[in-house]
Amino acid sequence: MGLVFTYDYQVPFYETTVNQEIKLPHLLSLCLQISGLQSLDLGVSDDYIFKTYNLIWVVTDYEIDIKRLPSYAENIRIETEAISYNKLFTYRDFRIFSEEGDLLLTIRTTFVLMDYTTRKVSPILDELVAAYQPEKAKKMQRAPKYQVLENLDLRAFQARFSDLDMNGHVNNSKYLEWILDDFEHDFLKAHSLTGLHIKFIKEIAPASQVGLRSQLSEDLVSRHDILVDGNLHAQAQVKWQQR
Amino acid sequence: MGLVFTYDYQVPFYETTVNQEIKLPHLLSLCLQISGLQSLDLGVSDDYIFKTYNLIWVVTDYEIDIKRLPSYAENIRIETEAISYNKLFTYRDFRIFSEEGDLLLTIRTTFVLMDYTTRKVSPILDELVAAYQPEKAKKMQRAPKYQVLENLDLRAFQARFSDLDMNGHVNNSKYLEWILDDFEHDFLKAHSLTGLHIKFIKEIAPASQVGLRSQLSEDLVSRHDILVDGNLHAQAQVKWQQR
Numbered sequence: 001m002g003l004v005f006t007y008d009y010q011v012p013f014y015e016t017t018v019n020q021e022i023k024l025p026h027l028l029s030l031c032l033q034i035s036g037l038q039s040l041d042l043g044v045s046d047d048y049i050f051k052t053y054n055l056i057w058v059v060t061d062y063e064i065d066i067k068r069l070p071s072y073a074e075n076i077r078i079e080t081e082a083i084s085y086n087k088l089f090t091y092r093d094f095r096i097f098s099e100e101g102d103l104l105l106t107i108r109t110t111f112v113l114m115d116y117t118t119r120k121v122s123p124i125l126d127e128l129v130a131a132y133q134p135e136k137a138k139k140m141q142r143a144p145k146y147q148v149l150e151n152l153d154l155r156a157f158q159a160r161f162s163d164l165d166m167n168g169h170v171n172n173s174k175y176l177e178w179i180l181d182d183f184e185h186d187f188l189k190a191h192s193l194t195g196l197h198i199k200f201i202k203e204i205a206p207a208s209q210v211g212l213r214s215q216l217s218e219d220l221v222s223r224h225d226i227l228v229d230g231n232l233h234a235q236a237q238v239k240w241q242q243r
Numbered sequence: 244m245g246l247v248f249t250y251d252y253q254v255p256f257y258e259t260t261v262n263q264e265i266k267l268p269h270l271l272s273l274c275l276q277i278s279g280l281q282s283l284d285l286g287v288s289d290d291y292i293f294k295t296y297n298l299i300w301v302v303t304d305y306e307i308d309i310k311r312l313p314s315y316a317e318n319i320r321i322e323t324e325a326i327s328y329n330k331l332f333t334y335r336d337f338r339i340f341s342e343e344g345d346l347l348l349t350i351r352t353t354f355v356l357m358d359y360t361t362r363k364v365s366p367i368l369d370e371l372v373a374a375y376q377p378e379k380a381k382k383m384q385r386a387p388k389y390q391v392l393e394n395l396d397l398r399a400f401q402a403r404f405s406d407l408d409m410n411g412h413v414n415n416s417k418y419l420e421w422i423l424d425d426f427e428h429d430f431l432k433a434h435s436l437t438g439l440h441i442k443f444i445k446e447i448a449p450a451s452q453v454g455l456r457s458q459l460s461e462d463l464v465s466r467h468d469i470l471v472d473g474n475l476h477a478q479a480q481v482k483w484q485q486r
Binding site for chain 2 (some may be wrong): 016029047177
Protein backbone atom coordinates (compact mmCIF):
# COMPACT_ATOMS: atom_id res chain seq x y z
CA MET A 1 0.00 0.00 0.00
CA GLY A 2 1.08 3.56 -0.68
CA LEU A 3 1.80 6.47 1.60
CA VAL A 4 -1.37 8.19 2.82
CA PHE A 5 -1.70 11.98 2.62
CA THR A 6 -4.57 13.79 4.38
CA TYR A 7 -6.14 17.21 4.04
CA ASP A 8 -8.86 18.85 6.13
CA TYR A 9 -11.43 21.03 4.40
CA GLN A 10 -14.59 22.94 5.18
CA VAL A 11 -17.17 23.00 2.37
CA PRO A 12 -17.52 26.64 1.25
CA PHE A 13 -20.78 28.36 0.32
CA TYR A 14 -19.78 29.03 -3.26
CA GLU A 15 -19.12 25.36 -4.02
CA THR A 16 -22.52 24.20 -2.77
CA THR A 17 -25.61 23.38 -4.85
CA VAL A 18 -29.20 24.42 -4.13
CA ASN A 19 -29.41 21.05 -2.38
CA GLN A 20 -26.83 22.39 0.12
CA GLU A 21 -24.32 19.72 -0.91
CA ILE A 22 -20.81 20.10 -2.27
CA LYS A 23 -20.64 20.37 -6.07
CA LEU A 24 -19.16 17.07 -7.20
CA PRO A 25 -17.07 18.62 -10.03
CA HIS A 26 -15.48 20.87 -7.41
CA LEU A 27 -14.76 17.90 -5.16
CA LEU A 28 -12.93 16.16 -8.04
CA SER A 29 -10.84 19.28 -8.67
CA LEU A 30 -10.06 19.57 -5.00
CA CYS A 31 -8.94 15.94 -4.88
CA LEU A 32 -6.53 16.50 -7.76
CA GLN A 33 -5.21 19.55 -5.97
CA ILE A 34 -4.57 17.41 -2.89
CA SER A 35 -2.73 14.73 -4.86
CA GLY A 36 -0.67 17.63 -6.25
CA LEU A 37 0.13 18.67 -2.67
CA GLN A 38 1.29 15.15 -1.86
CA SER A 39 3.52 15.21 -4.96
CA LEU A 40 5.01 18.53 -3.87
CA ASP A 41 5.55 17.13 -0.39
CA LEU A 42 7.42 14.11 -1.82
CA GLY A 43 9.63 16.16 -4.16
CA VAL A 44 7.91 15.08 -7.41
CA SER A 45 5.65 18.07 -7.98
CA ASP A 46 3.69 18.58 -11.21
CA ASP A 47 5.91 21.54 -11.91
CA TYR A 48 9.10 19.48 -11.43
CA ILE A 49 8.04 16.66 -13.75
CA PHE A 50 6.85 19.14 -16.34
CA LYS A 51 10.13 21.07 -16.32
CA THR A 52 12.32 17.97 -16.09
CA TYR A 53 10.48 15.51 -18.36
CA ASN A 54 7.96 17.65 -20.29
CA LEU A 55 5.28 15.32 -18.85
CA ILE A 56 1.91 16.03 -17.25
CA TRP A 57 -0.39 13.75 -15.22
CA VAL A 58 -3.75 13.26 -16.91
CA VAL A 59 -6.80 11.48 -15.47
CA THR A 60 -8.34 8.79 -17.68
CA ASP A 61 -10.99 7.39 -15.31
CA TYR A 62 -12.95 8.28 -12.22
CA GLU A 63 -14.97 5.66 -10.41
CA ILE A 64 -16.96 7.11 -7.55
CA ASP A 65 -19.08 5.52 -4.82
CA ILE A 66 -21.18 7.91 -2.82
CA LYS A 67 -22.90 7.22 0.49
CA ARG A 68 -23.55 10.89 1.10
CA LEU A 69 -22.17 14.12 -0.32
CA PRO A 70 -20.68 16.54 2.23
CA SER A 71 -22.92 19.53 3.05
CA TYR A 72 -22.37 23.25 3.25
CA ALA A 73 -19.93 24.23 6.04
CA GLU A 74 -19.29 20.58 6.93
CA ASN A 75 -15.75 19.75 8.03
CA ILE A 76 -14.37 16.82 6.07
CA ARG A 77 -11.10 14.96 5.86
CA ILE A 78 -9.77 13.86 2.48
CA GLU A 79 -7.30 11.00 2.43
CA THR A 80 -5.39 10.00 -0.70
CA GLU A 81 -3.14 7.08 -1.52
CA ALA A 82 -1.33 5.94 -4.68
CA ILE A 83 -2.37 2.29 -4.64
CA SER A 84 -0.50 0.69 -7.53
CA TYR A 85 0.91 1.21 -11.00
CA ASN A 86 1.85 -0.72 -14.09
CA LYS A 87 3.55 0.08 -17.38
CA LEU A 88 1.01 2.69 -18.46
CA PHE A 89 -1.35 3.49 -15.60
CA THR A 90 -1.29 4.55 -11.97
CA TYR A 91 -4.23 4.03 -9.63
CA ARG A 92 -4.97 6.45 -6.80
CA ASP A 93 -7.78 6.38 -4.23
CA PHE A 94 -9.38 9.29 -2.45
CA ARG A 95 -11.49 8.62 0.64
CA ILE A 96 -13.62 11.35 2.14
CA PHE A 97 -14.64 11.20 5.78
CA SER A 98 -17.03 13.17 7.98
CA GLU A 99 -15.77 14.83 11.16
CA GLU A 100 -16.99 11.73 13.05
CA GLY A 101 -14.83 9.52 10.84
CA ASP A 102 -17.63 8.04 8.71
CA LEU A 103 -16.63 7.23 5.14
CA LEU A 104 -18.79 9.42 2.87
CA LEU A 105 -17.38 8.61 -0.52
CA THR A 106 -14.52 6.98 -2.34
CA ILE A 107 -12.99 8.03 -5.63
CA ARG A 108 -10.77 5.62 -7.56
CA THR A 109 -8.72 7.51 -10.13
CA THR A 110 -6.61 6.26 -13.02
CA PHE A 111 -3.79 8.46 -14.31
CA VAL A 112 -1.46 8.36 -17.28
CA LEU A 113 1.60 10.47 -18.02
CA MET A 114 1.26 12.53 -21.20
CA ASP A 115 3.99 14.30 -23.14
CA TYR A 116 2.99 17.96 -23.11
CA THR A 117 4.21 18.63 -26.65
CA THR A 118 3.24 15.47 -28.54
CA ARG A 119 0.07 14.84 -26.43
CA LYS A 120 0.98 11.12 -26.46
CA VAL A 121 0.84 8.78 -23.47
CA SER A 122 4.28 8.03 -22.00
CA PRO A 123 5.27 4.86 -20.08
CA ILE A 124 5.24 5.33 -16.30
CA LEU A 125 8.76 6.04 -15.03
CA ASP A 126 9.62 4.20 -11.81
CA GLU A 127 11.50 7.22 -10.51
CA LEU A 128 8.35 9.37 -10.76
CA VAL A 129 6.15 7.07 -8.69
CA ALA A 130 8.59 5.45 -6.22
CA ALA A 131 8.16 8.22 -3.64
CA TYR A 132 4.46 7.41 -3.17
CA GLN A 133 5.38 3.75 -2.38
CA PRO A 134 2.68 2.16 -4.54
CA GLU A 135 2.57 -1.51 -5.41
CA LYS A 136 4.07 -2.41 -8.81
CA ALA A 137 1.62 -4.59 -10.71
CA LYS A 138 1.89 -6.28 -14.06
CA LYS A 139 -1.80 -6.48 -14.74
CA MET A 140 -3.79 -3.61 -16.07
CA GLN A 141 -7.25 -3.00 -14.66
CA ARG A 142 -9.88 -3.00 -17.36
CA ALA A 143 -12.40 -0.18 -17.25
CA PRO A 144 -15.96 -1.20 -18.13
CA LYS A 145 -16.89 -0.86 -21.79
CA TYR A 146 -20.03 1.00 -22.73
CA GLN A 147 -22.02 0.73 -25.90
CA VAL A 148 -22.21 3.98 -27.77
CA LEU A 149 -25.62 5.63 -27.41
CA GLU A 150 -27.34 5.71 -30.75
CA ASN A 151 -30.40 7.32 -32.25
CA LEU A 152 -30.26 10.12 -29.73
CA ASP A 153 -30.10 13.86 -30.39
CA LEU A 154 -26.87 15.59 -29.52
CA ARG A 155 -26.94 18.74 -27.45
CA ALA A 156 -24.26 20.90 -29.09
CA PHE A 157 -22.28 23.69 -27.43
CA GLN A 158 -18.85 25.26 -27.57
CA ALA A 159 -16.18 24.53 -24.97
CA ARG A 160 -15.79 27.81 -23.14
CA PHE A 161 -12.63 29.65 -22.06
CA SER A 162 -13.60 29.06 -18.43
CA ASP A 163 -13.71 25.29 -19.13
CA LEU A 164 -9.97 25.22 -19.89
CA ASP A 165 -7.13 24.71 -17.48
CA MET A 166 -3.40 25.38 -17.56
CA ASN A 167 -2.78 22.14 -19.45
CA GLY A 168 -4.39 23.79 -22.47
CA HIS A 169 -7.46 21.54 -22.68
CA VAL A 170 -10.88 21.21 -21.09
CA ASN A 171 -10.46 20.47 -17.39
CA ASN A 172 -11.83 17.04 -16.58
CA SER A 173 -14.16 18.33 -13.85
CA LYS A 174 -16.02 20.26 -16.58
CA TYR A 175 -17.17 17.10 -18.36
CA LEU A 176 -19.08 16.18 -15.23
CA GLU A 177 -20.52 19.69 -14.99
CA TRP A 178 -21.76 19.37 -18.59
CA ILE A 179 -23.32 16.00 -17.80
CA LEU A 180 -25.11 17.21 -14.68
CA ASP A 181 -26.33 20.33 -16.50
CA ASP A 182 -27.93 18.07 -19.12
CA PHE A 183 -30.66 17.13 -16.60
CA GLU A 184 -33.73 19.17 -15.71
CA HIS A 185 -33.40 21.20 -12.52
CA ASP A 186 -36.36 19.34 -11.03
CA PHE A 187 -34.63 16.00 -11.56
CA LEU A 188 -31.43 17.23 -9.91
CA LYS A 189 -33.36 18.55 -6.94
CA ALA A 190 -35.35 15.33 -6.48
CA HIS A 191 -32.48 12.86 -6.94
CA SER A 192 -29.04 12.26 -5.50
CA LEU A 193 -25.99 10.64 -7.05
CA THR A 194 -24.89 7.31 -5.60
CA GLY A 195 -22.25 6.30 -8.11
CA LEU A 196 -20.43 7.50 -11.16
CA HIS A 197 -17.96 6.18 -13.65
CA ILE A 198 -16.47 8.48 -16.24
CA LYS A 199 -13.73 7.68 -18.70
CA PHE A 200 -11.80 10.24 -20.68
CA ILE A 201 -10.84 8.93 -24.08
CA LYS A 202 -9.40 11.96 -25.85
CA GLU A 203 -8.70 15.45 -24.58
CA ILE A 204 -10.85 18.36 -25.78
CA ALA A 205 -9.07 21.32 -27.35
CA PRO A 206 -9.96 25.00 -26.77
CA ALA A 207 -13.07 26.26 -28.60
CA SER A 208 -14.11 22.75 -29.71
CA GLN A 209 -17.72 22.19 -30.71
CA VAL A 210 -18.90 19.58 -28.23
CA GLY A 211 -21.85 17.22 -28.59
CA LEU A 212 -23.45 15.52 -25.61
CA ARG A 213 -26.13 12.82 -25.61
CA SER A 214 -27.73 11.33 -22.52
CA GLN A 215 -30.11 8.51 -21.74
CA LEU A 216 -31.81 7.70 -18.45
CA SER A 217 -33.08 4.19 -17.78
CA GLU A 218 -36.04 3.26 -15.62
CA ASP A 219 -33.79 1.91 -12.88
CA LEU A 220 -32.26 5.41 -12.56
CA VAL A 221 -28.98 4.77 -14.34
CA SER A 222 -27.99 7.43 -16.85
CA ARG A 223 -25.53 7.05 -19.71
CA HIS A 224 -23.65 9.85 -21.46
CA ASP A 225 -21.46 10.19 -24.55
CA ILE A 226 -19.35 13.28 -25.19
CA LEU A 227 -18.23 13.77 -28.79
CA VAL A 228 -16.17 16.19 -30.84
CA ASP A 229 -16.39 16.01 -34.65
CA GLY A 230 -18.23 12.70 -34.42
CA ASN A 231 -15.48 11.09 -32.29
CA LEU A 232 -16.07 9.85 -28.77
CA HIS A 233 -14.04 11.86 -26.22
CA ALA A 234 -15.64 10.63 -22.99
CA GLN A 235 -18.31 8.28 -21.69
CA ALA A 236 -20.03 8.18 -18.34
CA GLN A 237 -22.49 6.12 -16.36
CA VAL A 238 -24.26 7.63 -13.37
CA LYS A 239 -26.39 5.96 -10.70
CA TRP A 240 -29.17 7.97 -9.08
CA GLN A 241 -31.64 7.54 -6.28
CA GLN A 242 -34.72 9.45 -5.24
CA ARG A 243 -34.19 11.75 -2.28
CA MET B 244 -12.58 52.39 9.57
CA GLY B 245 -13.73 48.84 10.11
CA LEU B 246 -12.04 45.82 11.60
CA VAL B 247 -9.66 44.14 9.17
CA PHE B 248 -9.79 40.38 8.62
CA THR B 249 -7.04 38.59 6.70
CA TYR B 250 -6.77 35.23 4.99
CA ASP B 251 -3.77 33.56 3.34
CA TYR B 252 -4.31 31.53 0.19
CA GLN B 253 -2.33 29.67 -2.44
CA VAL B 254 -3.80 29.80 -5.96
CA PRO B 255 -4.77 26.20 -6.89
CA PHE B 256 -4.28 24.62 -10.30
CA TYR B 257 -7.97 24.07 -10.95
CA GLU B 258 -8.82 27.76 -10.50
CA THR B 259 -6.23 28.96 -13.00
CA THR B 260 -6.79 29.94 -16.64
CA VAL B 261 -4.66 28.96 -19.62
CA ASN B 262 -2.88 32.26 -18.94
CA GLN B 263 -1.75 30.75 -15.62
CA GLU B 264 -3.67 33.40 -13.67
CA ILE B 265 -6.38 32.99 -11.08
CA LYS B 266 -9.91 32.87 -12.53
CA LEU B 267 -11.47 36.18 -11.53
CA PRO B 268 -14.95 34.67 -10.91
CA HIS B 269 -13.31 32.29 -8.45
CA LEU B 270 -11.50 35.15 -6.71
CA LEU B 271 -14.83 36.94 -6.20
CA SER B 272 -16.37 33.79 -4.71
CA LEU B 273 -13.38 33.33 -2.46
CA CYS B 274 -13.64 36.94 -1.24
CA LEU B 275 -17.29 36.42 -0.29
CA GLN B 276 -16.29 33.27 1.53
CA ILE B 277 -13.71 35.27 3.48
CA SER B 278 -16.20 37.96 4.44
CA GLY B 279 -18.41 35.08 5.60
CA LEU B 280 -15.54 33.86 7.79
CA GLN B 281 -15.21 37.32 9.32
CA SER B 282 -18.96 37.32 10.04
CA LEU B 283 -18.67 33.93 11.72
CA ASP B 284 -15.70 35.17 13.73
CA LEU B 285 -17.71 38.18 14.94
CA GLY B 286 -20.82 36.17 15.87
CA VAL B 287 -23.00 37.43 13.01
CA SER B 288 -22.66 34.55 10.58
CA ASP B 289 -24.76 34.22 7.43
CA ASP B 290 -26.42 31.23 9.03
CA TYR B 291 -27.28 33.19 12.19
CA ILE B 292 -28.86 36.12 10.38
CA PHE B 293 -30.77 33.78 8.11
CA LYS B 294 -32.19 31.76 11.01
CA THR B 295 -32.83 34.80 13.22
CA TYR B 296 -34.04 37.40 10.72
CA ASN B 297 -34.77 35.41 7.51
CA LEU B 298 -32.27 37.76 5.79
CA ILE B 299 -29.43 37.06 3.39
CA TRP B 300 -26.56 39.31 2.24
CA VAL B 301 -26.66 39.96 -1.49
CA VAL B 302 -24.02 41.76 -3.58
CA THR B 303 -25.33 44.58 -5.79
CA ASP B 304 -22.02 45.95 -7.14
CA TYR B 305 -18.40 44.99 -7.65
CA GLU B 306 -15.84 47.59 -8.60
CA ILE B 307 -12.45 46.07 -9.26
CA ASP B 308 -9.05 47.61 -9.98
CA ILE B 309 -6.39 45.21 -11.14
CA LYS B 310 -2.67 45.80 -11.28
CA ARG B 311 -1.93 42.12 -11.76
CA LEU B 312 -3.89 38.90 -11.24
CA PRO B 313 -2.26 36.35 -8.92
CA SER B 314 -0.65 33.39 -10.74
CA TYR B 315 -0.82 29.63 -10.29
CA ALA B 316 0.67 28.49 -6.95
CA GLU B 317 1.29 32.08 -5.86
CA ASN B 318 0.82 32.77 -2.15
CA ILE B 319 -1.44 35.73 -1.60
CA ARG B 320 -2.98 37.53 1.35
CA ILE B 321 -6.57 38.73 1.17
CA GLU B 322 -7.59 41.52 3.50
CA THR B 323 -11.20 42.58 3.96
CA GLU B 324 -12.81 45.49 5.79
CA ALA B 325 -16.41 46.68 6.12
CA ILE B 326 -15.85 50.37 5.36
CA SER B 327 -19.21 52.05 5.91
CA TYR B 328 -22.97 51.63 5.71
CA ASN B 329 -26.12 53.66 5.35
CA LYS B 330 -29.85 52.95 5.48
CA LEU B 331 -29.82 50.45 2.62
CA PHE B 332 -26.23 49.59 1.64
CA THR B 333 -23.00 48.40 3.18
CA TYR B 334 -19.61 48.88 1.51
CA ARG B 335 -16.80 46.39 1.95
CA ASP B 336 -13.30 46.41 0.49
CA PHE B 337 -11.08 43.47 -0.35
CA ARG B 338 -7.36 44.08 -0.93
CA ILE B 339 -5.19 41.35 -2.35
CA PHE B 340 -1.45 41.37 -1.73
CA SER B 341 1.49 39.39 -3.05
CA GLU B 342 3.80 37.56 -0.64
CA GLU B 343 6.12 40.59 -0.82
CA GLY B 344 3.26 42.85 0.29
CA ASP B 345 2.54 44.49 -3.09
CA LEU B 346 -1.08 45.43 -3.64
CA LEU B 347 -2.28 43.37 -6.65
CA LEU B 348 -5.93 44.31 -6.77
CA THR B 349 -8.76 45.92 -4.86
CA ILE B 350 -12.41 44.97 -4.91
CA ARG B 351 -15.03 47.40 -3.62
CA THR B 352 -18.27 45.56 -2.91
CA THR B 353 -21.75 46.86 -2.16
CA PHE B 354 -24.17 44.65 -0.25
CA VAL B 355 -27.84 44.81 0.64
CA LEU B 356 -29.85 42.65 3.01
CA MET B 357 -32.65 40.75 1.29
CA ASP B 358 -35.59 38.97 2.86
CA TYR B 359 -35.24 35.35 1.80
CA THR B 360 -38.99 34.79 1.40
CA THR B 361 -40.22 38.06 -0.15
CA ARG B 362 -36.93 38.67 -2.11
CA LYS B 363 -37.25 42.37 -1.14
CA VAL B 364 -34.43 44.57 0.10
CA SER B 365 -34.53 45.17 3.85
CA PRO B 366 -33.12 48.24 5.69
CA ILE B 367 -29.69 47.61 7.23
CA LEU B 368 -30.06 46.76 10.93
CA ASP B 369 -27.43 48.45 13.13
CA GLU B 370 -27.13 45.30 15.26
CA LEU B 371 -26.09 43.26 12.22
CA VAL B 372 -23.23 45.54 11.20
CA ALA B 373 -21.97 47.00 14.51
CA ALA B 374 -19.52 44.13 15.09
CA TYR B 375 -17.53 45.03 11.96
CA GLN B 376 -17.10 48.62 13.28
CA PRO B 377 -17.87 50.34 9.97
CA GLU B 378 -18.53 54.06 9.68
CA LYS B 379 -22.21 55.06 9.63
CA ALA B 380 -22.83 57.37 6.70
CA LYS B 381 -25.96 59.21 5.60
CA LYS B 382 -25.00 59.52 1.99
CA MET B 383 -25.45 56.76 -0.50
CA GLN B 384 -22.74 56.19 -3.05
CA ARG B 385 -24.06 56.36 -6.55
CA ALA B 386 -23.00 53.63 -8.92
CA PRO B 387 -22.25 54.78 -12.48
CA LYS B 388 -25.19 54.60 -14.86
CA TYR B 389 -24.76 52.87 -18.17
CA GLN B 390 -26.79 53.32 -21.31
CA VAL B 391 -28.50 50.17 -22.40
CA LEU B 392 -26.76 48.60 -25.40
CA GLU B 393 -29.07 48.70 -28.37
CA ASN B 394 -29.19 47.22 -31.86
CA LEU B 395 -27.02 44.32 -30.78
CA ASP B 396 -27.77 40.64 -31.08
CA LEU B 397 -28.40 38.77 -27.85
CA ARG B 398 -26.57 35.53 -27.17
CA ALA B 399 -29.25 33.38 -25.53
CA PHE B 400 -28.66 30.47 -23.15
CA GLN B 401 -30.27 28.82 -20.18
CA ALA B 402 -29.03 29.38 -16.62
CA ARG B 403 -27.64 25.99 -15.63
CA PHE B 404 -28.04 24.05 -12.40
CA SER B 405 -24.32 24.51 -11.73
CA ASP B 406 -24.80 28.31 -11.96
CA LEU B 407 -27.09 28.31 -8.90
CA ASP B 408 -26.09 28.63 -5.29
CA MET B 409 -27.76 27.86 -1.97
CA ASN B 410 -29.64 31.17 -2.06
CA GLY B 411 -31.74 29.70 -4.86
CA HIS B 412 -30.57 32.03 -7.63
CA VAL B 413 -27.67 32.38 -10.06
CA ASN B 414 -24.47 32.95 -8.08
CA ASN B 415 -23.06 36.39 -8.83
CA SER B 416 -19.65 35.05 -9.86
CA LYS B 417 -21.39 33.28 -12.76
CA TYR B 418 -22.42 36.55 -14.42
CA LEU B 419 -18.76 37.39 -14.79
CA GLU B 420 -18.03 33.91 -16.15
CA TRP B 421 -20.76 34.40 -18.77
CA ILE B 422 -19.29 37.79 -19.72
CA LEU B 423 -15.74 36.50 -20.08
CA ASP B 424 -16.95 33.49 -22.07
CA ASP B 425 -18.60 35.90 -24.53
CA PHE B 426 -15.13 36.79 -25.89
CA GLU B 427 -13.09 34.80 -28.39
CA HIS B 428 -10.38 32.63 -26.84
CA ASP B 429 -7.74 34.52 -28.81
CA PHE B 430 -8.87 37.82 -27.34
CA LEU B 431 -8.76 36.44 -23.80
CA LYS B 432 -5.28 35.05 -24.34
CA ALA B 433 -3.94 38.31 -25.80
CA HIS B 434 -5.51 40.72 -23.30
CA SER B 435 -5.63 41.16 -19.56
CA LEU B 436 -8.28 42.77 -17.40
CA THR B 437 -7.35 46.01 -15.65
CA GLY B 438 -10.71 47.06 -14.26
CA LEU B 439 -14.28 45.92 -13.94
CA HIS B 440 -17.55 47.28 -12.71
CA ILE B 441 -20.58 45.04 -12.53
CA LYS B 442 -23.95 45.87 -11.06
CA PHE B 443 -26.61 43.34 -10.24
CA ILE B 444 -30.07 44.78 -10.75
CA LYS B 445 -32.37 41.79 -10.33
CA GLU B 446 -31.59 38.22 -9.30
CA ILE B 447 -31.86 35.42 -11.88
CA ALA B 448 -34.11 32.48 -11.05
CA PRO B 449 -33.30 28.82 -11.77
CA ALA B 450 -33.69 27.70 -15.42
CA SER B 451 -34.15 31.29 -16.68
CA GLN B 452 -33.52 31.98 -20.33
CA VAL B 453 -30.71 34.52 -20.24
CA GLY B 454 -29.73 36.98 -22.98
CA LEU B 455 -26.31 38.59 -23.10
CA ARG B 456 -25.11 41.35 -25.42
CA SER B 457 -21.59 42.75 -25.49
CA GLN B 458 -19.82 45.62 -27.20
CA LEU B 459 -16.08 46.32 -27.32
CA SER B 460 -14.86 49.85 -28.06
CA GLU B 461 -11.62 50.77 -29.79
CA ASP B 462 -10.05 51.94 -26.54
CA LEU B 463 -10.50 48.38 -25.17
CA VAL B 464 -13.48 49.00 -22.91
CA SER B 465 -16.24 46.43 -23.18
CA ARG B 466 -19.86 46.86 -22.13
CA HIS B 467 -22.30 44.09 -21.30
CA ASP B 468 -26.04 43.82 -20.63
CA ILE B 469 -27.59 40.70 -19.12
CA LEU B 470 -31.34 40.33 -19.63
CA VAL B 471 -34.13 37.94 -18.74
CA ASP B 472 -37.50 38.31 -20.52
CA GLY B 473 -36.40 41.65 -21.96
CA ASN B 474 -35.59 43.08 -18.50
CA LEU B 475 -32.13 44.20 -17.50
CA HIS B 476 -30.73 42.02 -14.68
CA ALA B 477 -27.08 43.14 -14.71
CA GLN B 478 -24.73 45.51 -16.49
CA ALA B 479 -20.96 45.52 -16.63
CA GLN B 480 -18.09 47.57 -17.94
CA VAL B 481 -14.67 45.97 -18.35
CA LYS B 482 -11.30 47.60 -19.08
CA TRP B 483 -8.72 45.60 -21.00
CA GLN B 484 -5.12 46.00 -22.06
CA GLN B 485 -2.93 44.12 -24.50
CA ARG B 486 -0.52 41.68 -22.86
